[in-house]
Amino acid sequence: xxxxxxxxxxxxxxxxxxxxxxxxxxxxxxxxxxxxxxxxxxxxxxxxxxxxxxxxxxxxxxxxxxxxxxxxxxxxxxxxxxxxxxxxxxxxxxxxxxxxxxxxxxxxxxxxxxxxxxxxxxxxxxxxxxxxxxxxxxxxxxxxxxxxxxxxxxxxxxxxxxxxxxxxxxxxxxxxxxxxxxxxxxxxxxxxxxxxxxxxxxxxxxxxxxxxxxxxxxxxxxxxxxxxxxxxxxxxxxxxxxxxxxxxxxxxxxxxxxxxx
Ligand SMILES: NC(=O)c1ccc[n+]([C@@H]2O[C@H](COP(=O)([O-])OP(=O)(O)OC[C@H]3O[C@@H](n4cnc5c(N)ncnc54)[C@H](OP(=O)(O)O)[C@@H]3O)[C@@H](O)[C@H]2O)c1
Numbered sequence: 331x332x333x334x335x336x337x338x339x340x341x342x343x344x345x346x347x348x349x350x351x352x353x354x355x356x357x358x359x360x361x362x363x364x365x366x367x368x369x370x371x372x373x374x375x376x377x378x379x380x381x382x383x384x385x386x387x388x389x390x391x392x393x394x395x396x397x398x399x400x401x402x403x404x405x406x407x408x409x410x411x412x413x414x415x416x417x418x419x420x421x422x423x424x425x426x427x428x429x430x431x432x433x434x435x436x437x438x439x440x441x442x443x444x445x446x447x448x449x450x451x452x453x454x455x456x457x458x459x460x461x462x463x464x465x466x467x468x469x470x471x472x473x474x475x476x477x478x479x480x481x482x483x484x485x486x487x488x489x490x491x492x493x494x495x496x497x498x499x500x501x502x503x504x505x506x507x508x509x510x511x512x513x514x515x516x517x518x519x520x521x522x523x524x525x526x527x528x529x530x531x532x533x534x535x536x537x538x539x540x541x542x543x544x545x546x547x548x549x550x551x552x553x554x555x556x557x558x559x560x561x562x563x564x565x566x567x568x569x570x571x572x573x574x575x576x577x578x579x580x581x582x583x584x585x586x587x588x589x590x591x
Contacts, residue, residue, distance in 0.1 A: 335572030347374025349517035351419030353560035425478035443485035497578030513584030553586030
């Protein structure tokens with residue numbers, strides 16, 4: 331087996347219990363890497379550890395808590411015996427149009443989608459091995475907001491700016507920072523019904539119908555005619571994590587979504 335590119339050997343993956351984070355963790359584990367998965371739902375993290383004994387470790391953490399996330403990379407380095415990479419996949423979205431943006435939704439989305447990854451990225455600069463890599467999952471909504479995505483879009487756009495700053499700061503030790511901007515990918519996040527202000531959440535069969543209609547609508551927005559798959563994003567993340575001469579950039583993986591007028 332050829333040696334793994336630096337950046338992909340020992341990696342901390344936030345949001346590693348579900349969706350794109352889980353797909354990234356599994357891709358790294360399949361390639362023989364060692365991975366620390368983090369998130370709040372311990373059962374999801376333990377399932378990864380159980381499936382990959384000796385290769386995966388669980389580090390439960392609520393990233394909205396500054397005291398819990400502080401030192402997370404150092405804990406991952408200790409658990410894995412070194413740390414080559416950070417993948418930040420944890421994220422939250424709450425669709426609310428201007429005039430209906432709750433203070434709580436504003437604070438939470440900024441904290442998880444911008445403040446936490448910036449803090450983790452800062453810690454990565456001192457904890458990652460020379461030549462290591464970080465990859466942040468941003469979104470096409472960073473560059474093309476919806477009426478309902480002001481906070482999420484602002485946070486993800488800020489994350490792209492922070493990523494470039496981290497890329498410059500890490501360059502002297504060949505530590506690279508990059509991002510991916512997915513279009514709509516079929517995960518739990520997209521299966522939450524998008525409600526109008528004051529609308530009661532549907533239940534039972536109505537909920538099922540609503541979600542299928544939502545997925546069909548979102549899929550059809552993409553010129554390539556469907557939603558993205560988590561594995562398609564994971565492949566790009568793993569590539570960026572180990573790409574030795576790529577830093578400060580974002581890779582759009584969106585089925586052509588941004589090509590639309
Ligand atoms: N799905 C899409 O269409 C899409 C498109 C573009 C970008 N993205 C971005 O892709 C990333 C992954 O999302 P996904 O689609 O894979 O959805 P997902 O399965 O819902 O993943 C989100 C992850 O974030 C973690 N998380 C949320 N709040 C957290 C907190 N306070 N502390 C620690 N972890 C927290 C969740 O774990 P716990 O609940 O266990 O804490 C979960 O594993 C996100 O950054 C999202 O913004 C998604």
